Amino acid sequence: MKSKDTAISPTRKENYQDWYLEVIKAAGLAENSPTRGSMIIKPWGYSLWENIQSVLDGFFKETGHENAYFPLLIPLRFFQKEAEHVEGFAKECAVVTHHKLEMDDAGKLVPAGPLEELYIIRPTSETIIGDAFSRWVQSYRDLPLLINQWANVMRWEMRPRLFLRTAEFLWQEGHTVHSTSAEAVEETLQMLDIYEKFAKEYLAIPVIKGQKTPDEKFPGADTTYTIEGMMQDGKALQCGTSHFLGQNFAKASEIKFITEEGREEFAWTTSWGVSTRLIGGMIMTHSDDDGLVLPPRIAPVQVVILPMYKNQDDKPRVMEYAQALLQEINSTSYFGGKIRARIDTKEMKGGDKFWNNVKKGIPVRIEIGSREMDQNVLSVGRRDLPARDRLKISKEEFIAQLPQMLEDIHQSIYGKALANLELNTKVIDSFDSFVAYFKDSENSGFASCYGSIESVDQEELQKTLKDLKVSPRCIPLATIEDKGTCIFTGKANQPRIIYARSY
RNA sequence: CGGGGCGUAGCGCAGUCCGGUUAGCGCGCCUGCCUUGGGAGCAGGAGGCCGCAGGUUCGAAUCCCGCCGCCCCGACCA
Numbered sequence: 085m086k087s088k089d090t091a092i093s094p095t096r097k098e099n100y101q102d103w104y105l106e107v108i109k110a111a112g113l114a115e116n117s118p119t120r121g122s123m124i125i126k127p128w129g130y131s132l133w134e135n136i137q138s139v140l141d142g143f144f145k146e147t148g149h150e151n152a153y154f155p156l157l158i159p160l161r162f163f164q165k166e167a168e169h170v171e172g173f174a175k176e177c178a179v180v181t182h183h184k185l186e187m188d189d190a191g192k193l194v195p196a197g198p199l200e201e202l203y204i205i206r207p208t209s210e211t212i213i214g215d216a217f218s219r220w221v222q223s224y225r226d227l228p229l230l231i232n233q234w235a236n237v238m239r240w241e242m243r244p245r246l247f248l249r250t251a252e253f254l255w256q257e258g259h260t261v262h263s264t265s266a267e268a269v270e271e272t273l274q275m276l277d278i279y280e281k282f283a284k285e286y287l288a289i290p291v292i293k294g295q296k297t298p299d300e301k302f303p304g305a306d307t308t309y310t311i312e313g314m315m316q317d318g319k320a321l322q323c324g325t326s327h328f329l330g331q332n333f334a335k336a337s338e339i340k341f342i343t344e345e346g347r348e349e350f351a352w353t354t355s356w357g358v359s360t361r362l363i364g365g366m367i368m369t370h371s372d373d374d375g376l377v378l379p380p381r382i383a384p385v386q387v388v389i390l391p392m393y394k395n396q397d398d399k400p401r402v403m404e405y406a407q408a409l410l411q412e413i414n415s416t417s418y419f420g421g422k423i424r425a426r427i428d429t430k431e432m433k434g435g436d437k438f439w440n441n442v443k444k445g446i447p448v449r450i451e452i453g454s455r456e457m458d459q460n461v462l463s464v465g466r467r468d469l470p471a472r473d474r475l476k477i478s479k480e481e482f483i484a485q486l487p488q489m490l491e492d493i494h495q496s497i498y499g500k501a502l503a504n505l506e507l508n509t510k511v512i513d514s515f516d517s518f519v520a521y522f523k524d525s526e527n528s529g530f531a532s533c534y535g536s537i538e539s540v541d542q543e544e545l546q547k548t549l550k551d552l553k554v555s556p557r558c559i560p561l562a563t564i565e566d567k568g569t570c571i572f573t574g575k576a577n578q579p580r581i582i583y584a585r586s587y
Numbered sequence: 588c589g590g591g592g593c594g595u596a597g598c599g600c601a602g603u604c605c606g607g608u609u610a611g612c613g614c615g616c617c618u619g620c621c622u623u624g625g626g627a628g629c630a631g632g633a634g635g636c637c638g639c640a641g642g643u644u645c646g647a648a649u650c651c652c653g654c655c656g657c658c659c660c661g662a663c664c665a
Contacts, residue, residue: 091626101658101659102658105658109598116656116657118655118656120655120656120657172664173664175663175664176663176664208665237665239664239665241663241664241665242588242662242663242664243659243662243663243664248665249664249665253665255665302665321665322664322665323665324665325665357665358665359665360665361665362665390624392623392624392625393623394622394623394624395622395623398623433623433624433625433626433627434623434624434625434626435624435625435626435627436625436626437625437626438624438625438626439625439626440626451624451625453624454624455624463624472625587664587665
C-alpha cells in the first residue's frame with residue numbers, strides 16, 4: 085500500500101462524523117452489532133471502561149458509597165409513579181410483555197405467555213431502587229444511605245452513535261437518601277466534583293461544571309448539575325450528570341423516615357451517573373488524523389515495545405532485549421500505579437506494526453531493533469507528537485524519564501483540549517451577535533451570554549434555537565454570581581448561560 | 588417516526604437503469620519465493636444463499652412488494 089499522509093481517512097476537517105467512526109474502527113474499540121442501536125465493545129474499548137470503572141469505584145468508596153445491584157426489569161407500575169419522570173422516559177422504553185416463545189404453524193418462533201405484570205427494561209433505576217429504599221429507610225439512623233450500581237440500561241434511541249448514544253449502554257448510577265435537603269444538595273455537588281476531577285485528571289478532558297436549565301434537566305429532578313466538555317468540532321458533550329431529586333421520588337416511592345424528634349418525614353434523594361459515553365468524549369477530545377490518542381492515566385497500555393527484526397535469526401536477540409526492557413519498565417511507577425507496558429509480539433511488518441499501535445492510541449511507543457541495540461539507545465515516539473518523530477535516548481535515561489514523559493503527555497493533551505475550549509468560547513452581548521455567532525460557522529463552539537430561565541419558554545426564541553440547532557448547555561457554577569441583562573428577554577439580573585450545539 | 592442515500596468475500600467497491608455464460612476488482616487473509624526500520628515485490632490459493640422473506644419470469648444481484656439494518660437530515664436523548 086502507498087503511504088498515506090494520515091492514518092485515518094477522512095480527516096477531522098474533511099468529515100468529522102466519519103472520522104470519529106473510523107478512529108473507533110481503526111483502534112478496534114467497538115463495532116455495530118446485529119442488535120439495532122447496540123454496540124459490541126471490543127477488548128480494547130472494554131479495557132478503557134474497566135479502567136474508568138476501577139478509578140471511579142475507588143472514588144465512590146472513598147466517599148462512603150457501597151455497590152449493590154437491582155433488577156434489569158422494572159415493573160411498569162413502579163415506573164408510573166413519578167409523572168415528570170414518565171414524561172421524560174416513556175418514549176424510549178423497551179417493554180417486556182411475554183415470558184416464552186412458541187413455534188407457530190409455519191415453524192417460526194413467536195412470543196407466547198403474555199405477562200399479567202408488564203415490565204420495562206430500565207432506562208434508569210430511580211423507581212425500582214426507590215421502592216427498595218422505602219423499605220430500607222425507617223429512621224434517621226438509616227441515613228444517609230449511599231448506594232451505587234454498575235449496570236447496563238436501555239433507552240430506545242432514534243439515532244444511535246457508537247459510544248455517544250447507543251440503545252443499550254453501560255454506566256454507573258448512584259442513588260442516595262438524606263434526611264435534609266442541604267445534605268442532599270451537598271452530596272449532589274460532591275459527586276459533580278468527583279466527575280469533574282475524574283474528567284480532568286484521568287481523561288484529560290476539561291469540563292465546565294454547571295447547572296442545567298429547567299428544560300434540560302433530568303425528568304423528575306429539582307436540579308440537574310452537569311459537566312460539559314467541548315469536542316474538537318466545537319460541539320458540547322454532556323459528560324456526566326448529578327441530580328438533586330428533592331422529595332419527588334421520595335414521595336413517589338414513599339421513602340419516609342422518623343426524625344430524632346419523632347416526626348415522620350419524606351427523605352431527600354439524589355442520583356448521579358456517567359456512562360460509556362465518556363469513552364466517546366475521550367475519543368472526540370484527543371484523537372487526531374492518525375487515530376486514537378489515549379490519556380496516559382486511563383490507557384490500558386501506557387508503553388508499547390515494538391520489536392523490529394530483520395529476520396528470524398535476529399529475532400531472539402531483539403526479543404530478549406525487549407523482555408528485559410519490559411521488566412525494567414514494569415518496575416517503574418506513574419500516578420500511583422505500576423506503569424502498564426507490553427510487547428507487541430504479533431508477527432507483522434515493521435511499518436504495519438508501527439501504525440497499528442499509533443492508531444490504538446498508546447501514549448508511548450518504543451522501537452527496538454539491532455540499530456538501537458548496537459547504539460545502546462531506544463527510539464521513542466509520543467502519541468501527542470507527530471507519529472514520525474522519534475527521540476533517540478539511552479535506555480537508562482528513558483527509564484528515568486518515563487513517568488515524567490507520561491505526565492507531559494497528559495498535560496499536553498489536556499492543554500490542547502483546554503485551549504480548544506477557551507478559544508472557542510465567546511462572550512456574547514446581544515441577540516443579533518448570538519445569531520450571527522452560530523450562523524457563521526457549523527463549528528462555532530460555546531456562546532456565553534446572560535440569559536433568563538424564562539427565556540426558554542419563549543416560543544420565538546425556541547424556534548431560533550431550534551433553527552440554529554443550539555441549546556442551553558448549562559449555567560456555569562464558576563460564573564453564577566455574574567449577573568446581567570438577558571439578551572433574549574431584557575430581564576435584568578440574570579446569570580450567564582452557555583449555549584452550544586451538542587451531541 | 589418522516590425525508591434522502593446505501594446493503595454484493597473480513598474491509599472498500601464495480602455490476603443493478605436495459606434480467607441471460609462460471610458474479611468481478613482493490614485491500615486484507617493463507618502458501619511459497621524474495622525482502623525486511625517505516626504501511627514492499629512476484630507467483631499461487633482460499634473465501635459469496637448478491638441484507639432477509641415473498642412475488643413476476645424459462646431464467647433474478649438486476650424487475651415488483653414487504654421487512655431488517657447502516658449512514659445523512661429532521662423530531663428525541665446520557
